[in-house]
Amino acid sequence: MRKTAQKTLIYEIVQSSCDHPTAESIYMKARVHMPNISLGTVYRNLNDLVEMGKITRLSIPGEGDHYDHKMRKPHGHFYCQICKCFMDIEEIDVEPMIASVEQKNQVKIYANQISFSGVCPTCQIMGKEEKENGIKRK
């Protein structure tokens, strides 16, 4: 696997993002530094980086995939169904959970996704204030 400027740039964008970007938003950021990078290149490199275990993919129903850096230890995510923001959930100890699942079920685990969705603190307050009950769960 060759080291290219495109791959390095995409990796650095994911590593420095704290907002769990999509392929599209990574593409937008990449174009600032490399104006004629193509979207296909972004997708191909994101797939490669996930396969190499250097970044993480998050699948969210009703949306495209999101990507996450691998700076800290493995963690979970909370996704707000209203404002679509993400929160890292760090208090769950993922590693022993993986070890236990591997051992009890005789499986080899390469990836995990511990995610919760609902309404974030901000949207809960907004919801009450606006008496907006149209929570759109998808």
Add this chain to the structure above:
Amino acid sequence: MRKTAQKTLIYEIVQSSCDHPTAESIYMKARVHMPNISLGTVYRNLNDLVEMGKITRLSIPGEGDHYDHKMRKPHGHFYCQICKCFMDIEEIDVEPMIASVEQKNQVKIYANQISFSGVCPTCQIMGKEEKENGIKRK
């Protein structure tokens, strides 16, 4: 929300499936009993049922969504990247985890997905026998 024969049928197909079906495979099963049900109706009702909290949606990267009944207590999933089978992971106690995340992060949780992916026992053996190292992680 009106009660229709289509909605009832789709709900019963999901409840009685133990293979975590996709919208497409639910559509196939539905057509056996109701030959001119439309795929759009299947999608709309699956969304409604998820929103009502009567069934669960699983997002798997590189594939369409899968659906799961809500018979037993909340559980996790393991997804084999090779044969694409699912295993229910029942030993993880999801409910206290949700309660803890809600309390510590001030969020309201309506859905969760605790999932792992890798290689299932059968594919591990096959892999060794065939010396096939082309594990396609996606």
Add this chain to the structure above:
DNA sequence: TAATTAATAGTAATTATTACTATTAAGGAG
């Protein structure tokens, strides 16, 4: 039993992602 309108079937449109192909550029050999 009729009136209202949500849900449906069938189809078209949209969105995310992958596939394809001619061209470019990594990186190893000489």
Add this chain to the structure above:
DNA sequence: CTCCTTAATAGTAATAATTACTATTAATTA
């Protein structure tokens, strides 16, 4: 350092999953 091989790229076309649209059907309510 320069040439050669071929993996990776840009740009575009194609695919797959899902949603949107619209005339028609059928659930509920009066």
